[in-house]
Amino acid sequence: xxxxxxxxxxxxxxxxxxxxxxxxxxxxxxxxxxxxxxxxxxxxxxxxxxxxxxxxxxxxxxxxxxxxxxxxxxxxxxxxxxxxxxxxxxxxxxxxxxxxxxxxxxxxxxxxxxxxxxxxxxxxxxxxxxxxxxxxxxxxxxxxxxxxxxxxxxxxxxxxxxxxxxxxxxxxxxxxxxxxxxxxxxxxxxxxxxxxxxxxxxxxxxxxxxxxxxxxxxxxxxxxxxxxxxxxxxxxxxxxxxxxxxxxxxxxxxxxxxxxxxxxxxxxxxxxxxxxxxxxxxxxxxxxxxxxxxxxxxxxxxxxxxxxxxxxxxxxxxxxxxxxxxxxxxxxxxxxxxxxxxxxxxxxxxxxxxxxxxxxxxxxxxxxxxxxxxxxxxxxxxxxxxxxxxxxxxxxxxxxxxxxxxxx
Amino acid sequence: xxxxxxxxxxxxxxxxxxxxxxxxxxxxxxxxxxxxxxxxxxxxxxxxxxxxxxxxxxxxxxxxxxxxxxxxxxxxxxxxxxxxxxxxxxxxxxxxxxxxxxxxxxxxxxxxxxxxxxxxxxxxxxxxxxxxxxxxxxxxxxxxxxxxxxxxxxxxxxxxxxxxxxxxx
Numbered sequence: 001x002x003x004x005x006x007x008x009x010x011x012x013x014x015x016x017x018x019x020x021x022x023x024x025x026x027x028x029x030x031x032x033x034x035x036x037x038x039x040x041x042x043x044x045x046x047x048x049x050x051x052x053x054x055x056x057x058x059x060x061x062x063x064x065x066x067x068x069x070x071x072x073x074x075x076x077x078x079x080x081x082x083x084x085x086x087x088x089x090x091x092x093x094x095x096x097x098x099x100x101x102x103x104x105x106x107x108x109x110x111x112x113x114x115x116x117x118x119x120x121x122x123x124x125x126x127x128x129x130x131x132x133x134x135x136x137x138x139x140x141x142x143x144x145x146x147x148x149x150x151x152x153x154x155x156x157x158x159x160x161x162x163x164x165x166x167x168x169x170x171x172x173x174x175x176x177x178x179x180x181x182x183x184x185x186x187x188x189x190x191x192x193x194x195x196x197x198x199x200x201x202x203x204x205x206x207x208x209x210x211x212x213x214x215x216x217x218x219x220x221x222x223x224x225x226x227x228x229x230x231x232x233x234x235x236x237x238x239x240x241x242x243x244x245x246x247x248x249x250x251x252x253x254x255x256x257x258x259x260x261x262x263x264x265x266x267x268x269x270x271x272x273x274x275x276x277x278x279x280x281x282x283x284x285x286x287x288x289x290x291x292x293x294x295x296x297x298x299x300x301x302x303x304x305x306x307x308x309x310x311x312x313x314x315x316x317x318x319x320x321x322x323x324x325x326x327x328x329x330x331x332x333x334x335x336x337x338x339x340x341x342x343x344x345x346x347x348x349x350x351x352x353x354x355x356x357x358x359x360x361x362x363x364x365x366x367x368x369x370x371x372x373x374x375x376x377x378x379x380x381x382x383x384x385x386x387x388x389x390x391x392x393x394x395x396x397x398x399x400x401x402x403x404x405x406x407x408x
Numbered sequence: 409x410x411x412x413x414x415x416x417x418x419x420x421x422x423x424x425x426x427x428x429x430x431x432x433x434x435x436x437x438x439x440x441x442x443x444x445x446x447x448x449x450x451x452x453x454x455x456x457x458x459x460x461x462x463x464x465x466x467x468x469x470x471x472x473x474x475x476x477x478x479x480x481x482x483x484x485x486x487x488x489x490x491x492x493x494x495x496x497x498x499x500x501x502x503x504x505x506x507x508x509x510x511x512x513x514x515x516x517x518x519x520x521x522x523x524x525x526x527x528x529x530x531x532x533x534x535x536x537x538x539x540x541x542x543x544x545x546x547x548x549x550x551x552x553x554x555x556x557x558x559x560x561x562x563x564x565x566x567x568x569x570x571x572x573x574x575x576x577x
Contacts, residue, residue, distance in 0.1 A: 030495055032445045032474040036452070037492060058492045059449055062524035078521065084450035084545075128453070131460070147460035154457075165450055165545045404449055 021045065025389075029058045033136040033393045036403030038377065040392070042384070049392070052384035054377050060407040067367035071333025072098050072172060075367070080166035082371065083405045085128050086121035088157075089347040091170040096251060097343040097354035098172045102308050102336045107300040110174035115253050115290045116187070117157070117169055119283045123194075124153045125348035126280050130201060133273075133397035137214050142204055149197050152190050159183055172334075173309040174302035184291055191284050198280055205273070215270035219383055219395040222267060229382065230375040233350025234279065235399060238272040240265035245346040257289045269398040308334040333362035342370075349373055349400055371405040433567035437480075437506070438559040440469040444479035444499070448486025451513040451545045455485040458548035468555055476502040481558070482535075483551070487515035488528040500535040506571050508562070510554050511537045514544040536574030 028039035037058035043051035063082065067075045079094045080087040092114060099106065106114075127150040134142035154164045159180050161169035169175065205211045221231070226239035236243055244261040246254040262278035264271040303309055310329050311322035338360040344353040350372025357366040376399040384392060443465075447455055459465045459472050473479045476499045488496060500509070511531050514520030517540050519529035531537060538561065541554045565571075 029492060030446065030499060037448060058489060059487060060489055060491065060526045061487055061522040062526045066522070066524060081450055081521075084453060132456075144461045147457065148462065151457070151460075151462045164547060165454060 022050070027392065029055075033132075033396065035132065035396060035401055037407075038396065038401070038403065040380070040384075042389075042392070044389070047388045049384050049387055049389070052380055052392075054380045056374075056377060056403075056406055058407065059403045063408045064367055064369060067364055069363060071362045072336070072364070073329075073333065075364075076171065077166065077168045080168050081404055082369065082408060083125075083347060083349060083352070083373070083402050084165060085402055086125035086348045087165065087167045088117040088121045088169050089125075089345065089352065091168060092118055093343065093345045093347065093352045093354050095170050095172045096345060097341055097356050098336065099303075100343055101339060101341045101356055101358055102305070102334070104173050104303045104305055104308065106174050106303050107298065109178070109294070109297040109299065110301050110303075111253050112290055112294050112297060113175045113179060113301075114170060115257075115293075116179075116287065117160070117167070117175075118252070119287050119290065120153055120156060120187075122283045122348045123280060123287075124150055124157075126276050126283070127153070129276055129348075129397075129400050130273075133394070133400075134205065136393050136397045138210065139205065139208070142201055145197070145200060145204075149190075149194070156183065156186055156190070159186070171302065173305065174300075176301070178299070178301060179294070184294065187287065188291065191287055194284050195281065198277055202277060212270070214390070214394045215273055215398075216268060218269045218387065218391050219398060220266075220268045221379070221383060223265075225379070225382060226267070229379040231350070231379060232372050232375070233346065233348070234272055234275045235350060235372075235376055235379075237261065237263050238275050239267040245344050245351060249344070251343075251345060253290070253293065256293070257286050259286050269394055272398045308336070335360060335362050344370070347372065349402065349405070350376070369405075369408055371408065373399075373401040373403075373405040377401050377406050430567045431563075434563045434565065437567065438562040441481045441508075441555065441558065441562075442471050442473050442479050443481040443483050444476055444503070445472045445474055446482055446484055446486075446496075446499075448484065448488060448492070449515065451485035451516070454545045454548055455483055455512065455551065458551045463548040463552065465552070465555070468552070468559070470555055476500075477504065479503055480506060481508050481510065481555075483510045483512050484516045484531045484535075484537075485512040487520070487522055488531050488534070489526050490528055491526070493528050493534050496531065497534050506562075506565075508538045508558055509535055510539045510541060510551075510558065512541045512551060512554070513546055514542065517542065520544060532576060534576070536576055538574075 023044040025042040025044055027042055028034040029037040039055040039058060041053040041055060042049050063078055066078060076091060079090040082090045127146045131143045131146035157167055158164050160183060161167050221239045223240045226236050242261060242263045247261055259282045262275050264275055306325050310326040315322040316326045336358045338358060340357040342353055342355040344351045352372060353370035355368040356364050359365040383395060457463060482500060511517050515522060516531045519527050539554050539558055541550055543550055
């Protein structure tokens, strides 16, 4: 019986179902370092994790279903909200898939602008990754530094398309706008300063004792494990597999630029961190080359395919037939031929693929997104057991998952 | 006979200011709004940007806290899904009074572009909202302006009484 003056806890009336000291800990879905709405059910033995079960779906917005009721151009802004840290790479993946479906060829200047946007987005995404991961581990300074650089890049994108976060800067068949006058100069100024900035981050982190303890030999993914869980991007390359879709199946102008694919065979958090830093340098290298490609391209920005793509604005305003086609394309939408297509692209997070099944109508019959973060969330089941609670945050950090993309 | 007269209410007078308790408390409350980190989706990134270097929310005394017990402002930044809805209500109930809610972005306001089976069409169906912030995603400046509007709202409230129960939409 309970006595009010008794200080020790009493267990007379409580029976325990299990005798093994296991604690089930709920992590998320609203956790500041869960990078969105990740919920983990962690089974703990003391502080060590014995079982981890990621629970997803807290940001499921039904994008794939939405696509089935939208004309192709209408779906473009929705792709922005998937991997919202690098939205142009989502736009691009979708645009490329539709272009492959209808067999379009994009003008060279549009290709150059797309390359610029893709690599600027990669830089933005990597800087954001560095900022948030460092913040989770406790390096507030790096967070502030990396966000400072990211704001410059956002200014650049804003100069181009007017939006900071959700760009919708790429259209099916090209890009809507030419670059503003000072874009290249600003970009060059940023790139000239970037190596210095990256060196700043590395000076702060590389030999930092806390950083090393949280990163080195934590979250080791073996080559076999990475391959069997469907990892891609840096998660795969940090485990010793040299696989970059930009090299293996080059799209856009990636076969014309020179860059290295950094690989490491350690597979731990620290290796992934080093690869992110190395990739930022490679992105800068690509951007320098793309800047030089811009000069001397003709001013065309959209592919010429009256059946699918509206004519330039000038033609629409002056030619009756172009206006009629534009009207049909806007109200009814383009009708790609019957067929299906799967196009993978190397987004900052990994392999981002779009599968489109077209039945010849103005809406896709089925649109499937292969988002890298989804697979990188799955690997947590296998990766977390054996680690301690503090490692969970740093491992989630280096997997670089974004929940708009996982849940869609 | 004094040769000069001291105007005590002007600069250089005695360090005295006449005010009411309400004003003092509200001055404190409105200048130390601690916000709960509630980044649900894209708007959460802009919310982080507001807290980071360029937009620097600390100037307003707004510091992001990870625990609802320490927060008095909930910035609902992003899409609320039906699966998540029970948690937002629970976290709102865990916040201590006085508490305010900013609904940031179209998704939180009305469901925005996601009019689907999975999305709650506006957080005001689950928790009472004080300020609606348009945009998809709103810029950090917009969030700053919203916080300034909220400060004005707080200054008008009566500090000594409990908050009136707010209504769901």
